[in-house]
Amino acid sequence: MSNDPQLHSSIVALVSLASGIASKHPAMGLCQLEKLRHMGIPESQINTVVEIARHIRDEASEKLDLAFDEKALGVSNAEVNEEASCCSSTASGQSCC
Numbered sequence: 143m144s145n146d147p148q149l150h151s152s153i154v155a156l157v158s159l160a161s162g163i164a165s166k167h168p169a170m171g172l173c174q175l176e177k178l179r180h181m182g183i184p185e186s187q188i189n190t191v192v193e194i195a196r197h198i199r200d201e202a203s204e205k206l207d208l209a210f211d212e213k214a215l216g217v218s219n220a221e222v223n224e225e226a227s228c229c230s231s232t233a234s235g236q237s238c239c
Contacts, residue, residue: 152181156191163195164202190236197232 149157155174162171178188211217229239 152178152183155181156183156187159188160191160195160198163192164199166199193232193234193236194238197230197236197238201230201238 155177159171159174159178161167162169162174175188179185229237231237
């Protein structure tokens with residue numbers, strides 16, 4: 143085992159919540175949500191993590207759809223794909239990178 147400091151349990155729960163949402167995990171991060179609330183993490187911080195995770199999930203779906211269209215339909219999405227490769231903000235303006 144490493145002597146490196148461990149991540150705080152709230153950070154682990156936030157990462158787990160975000161990855162569950164972004165990956166469309168069937169459990170949806172509800173267990174982590176309850177842990178975070180029990181730890182006293184502010185709802186505003188939880189909401190920010192949820193918003194970023196949903197944004198990343200939705201952005202990934204859009205990119206997959208564009209790639210599919212490009213291959214299946216012969217539609218060139220080079221300009222759109224170039225724009226989509228940059229880090230974009232969520233609807234509320236929160237940066238996701």
